[in-house]
Amino acid sequence: MKLVGFPLLLMLTFIASSAQDRLLTRNGSISFYSRTSLEDIEANTQTAVSVLDKKTGQLEFSVLIKSFTFEKALMQEHFNENYLESDQFPKSIFRGRIEDLSKVSFDKNGRYAVSVTGELTIHGQSQTVTTPAIITVLDGVASANAEFNIVLADYKITIPSLVQDKVSKTVRIAVNLKYQAQP
Amino acid sequence: MKKWWKRYRFFALAVCTIAVVAAVYGYVEYNRGLPDTHHLRADFKLEASDLVGKFEINEPQANAVYVDKTISVHGLVSGIQITDTSAAVFLSDGSSVTSVMCQFENASSREIKNLKKGTQATIKGICSGYLMDVVMVRCVLDK
Numbered sequence: 475m476k477l478v479g480f481p482l483l484l485m486l487t488f489i490a491s492s493a494q495d496r497l498l499t500r501n502g503s504i505s506f507y508s509r510t511s512l513e514d515i516e517a518n519t520q521t522a523v524s525v526l527d528k529k530t531g532q533l534e535f536s537v538l539i540k541s542f543t544f545e546k547a548l549m550q551e552h553f554n555e556n557y558l559e560s561d562q563f564p565k566s567i568f569r570g571r572i573e574d575l576s577k578v579s580f581d582k583n584g585r586y587a588v589s590v591t592g593e594l595t596i597h598g599q600s601q602t603v604t605t606p607a608i609i610t611v612l613d614g615v616a617s618a619n620a621e622f623n624i625v626l627a628d629y630k631i632t633i634p635s636l637v638q639d640k641v642s643k644t645v646r647i648a649v650n651l652k653y654q655a656q657p
Numbered sequence: 658m659k660k661w662w663k664r665y666r667f668f669a670l671a672v673c674t675i676a677v678v679a680a681v682y683g684y685v686e687y688n689r690g691l692p693d694t695h696h697l698r699a700d701f702k703l704e705a706s707d708l709v710g711k712f713e714i715n716e717p718q719a720n721a722v723y724v725d726k727t728i729s730v731h732g733l734v735s736g737i738q739i740t741d742t743s744a745a746v747f748l749s750d751g752s753s754v755t756s757v758m759c760q761f762e763n764a765s766s767r768e769i770k771n772l773k774k775g776t777q778a779t780i781k782g783i784c785s786g787y788l789m790d791v792v793m794v795r796c797v798l799d800k
Contacts, residue, residue: 500758500789501738501745520743521760523788540724541760541785541794547689564720564786652740 495529497616497653504537504649508642515549515641517542524651526618528580531572533590533618535651536565557631563598570603578609585610590620599629607649618651694781694797697727705732705757706750712787713755723784729799730757731779734772744769747790748780755789759796768798 502522508515519542524535539560544550554560570592572578578586591604607620623644626633633641662669701723708730712719732748735756739745744764749756759780761769772778779800782793 501740501743501760503740503742519794520740520745521758521785521788521792521794536788538786538788538792541792543691543762543794545690546687547691548687550691561720564724565788654738 495527497526497528499524499651499653502535502537502649502651504535504542504647506542506648507646508644509646510640510642513640515544517544517550517553519543522649522651524618524653526572526616526651526653528616531575533571533592534567534569535649536567539564539566556634557626558597563596566594566596568592568594568603572607572609578611580611580616583611583613590618594624596624596629597631601628616653618653619649621646621648623647691795694727694783694795697781697783699729699781699799700726702729703731704750705730705748706753708757708791709749709753709755712791716787720786724786726784727781728784728793729779729781730759730793731777732757734774734776734778737769737772737774739764739769746772746778746780746796748778756791757793758790759793761796772798 500523501520502524503518503520504522505516505518519537521541522535522537524533526533539558540554542550542553544553570590573589573591575588577588586609588607588609589604590607591602593600594603601624603622603624605620605622607618610617610619623646625644626641627643633643708723708728711723730748733751734746735749735751736747737744738747742762742764744761744766746759746761746769747756748759757780759782763769778798780793780796781799782796785792785794
């Protein structure tokens with residue numbers, strides 16, 4: 475199982491659903507922001523993988539921690555080495571579902587406000603997350619957008635006392651997934 | 658005071674010089690941006706199928722060898738996906754579902770416009786690991 479990793483896991487998870495019910499993106503966008511009076515920290519990646527099952531509302535995304543890019547090289551080094559320990563915990567994963575899937579019509583253009591609940595794993599720690607999200611359908615292309623805050627201590631991410639004033643204890647995460655229909 | 662200054666002036670000047678150099682170094686280092694991949698020398702040069710194979714056979718070992726390294730990958734352009742802010746180019750051997758996903762930060766660059774699906778390309782980027790594909794970020798065309 476270790477050798478095959480995420481692709482097989484993703485396939486097994488969705489094996490019960492038919493191919494046309496699954497929407498996939500391999501270049502989803504995830505950003506995070508930490509704002510303090512001293513300094514803003516921001517990073518993003520455009521390489522998140524996500525699958526959304528239109529029939530069951532099951533939604534998963536996975537992202538490589540080392541794919542996040544920062545404006546400053548030193549911040550990126552500290553992020554990977556001191557905070558997220560990305561050699562030890564290389565991936566972050568969300569597994570959940572759209573709670574009110576009946577609100578969404580994937581065949582009709584529109585913006586649908588929904589609620590998503592699931593388990594978010596960062597730094598090897600899992601927490602339940604519930605967040606409002608927007609599903610947008612435009613000419614057959616579905617997108618999912620959500621923004622939510624996480625508390626770093628919940629994921630056992632410790633901030634060294636020397637830079638405590640520069641790093642906020644909560645971080646805002648923005649997820650933007652534009653799906654492609656599966657053949 | 659004059660006596661003190663005469664005796665210790667070299668020491669005082671040296672301390673001041675070191676402090677200024679340290680402050681300038683700290684400031685420059687703190688604000689250092691990520692290097693342009695064009696200027697990075699490739700640590701490895703591989704075919705896309707070979708790189709994918711390494712991760713499929715033993716992901717932890719491949720992570721240890723290739724992640725954070727600058728890699729020049731050659732392969733068939735099996736797909737190009739452009740978003741509002743970036744572009745993803747997929748390199749494979751043409752037969753495998755898994756490919757090397759190369760993320761370009763500037764979707765409107767000439768490099769992306771010149772790439773065509775079905776042609777061969779060599780792309781240089783920083784390896785981030787393996788999800789559905791081997792992921793490379795901050796990619797550029799490697800000539």
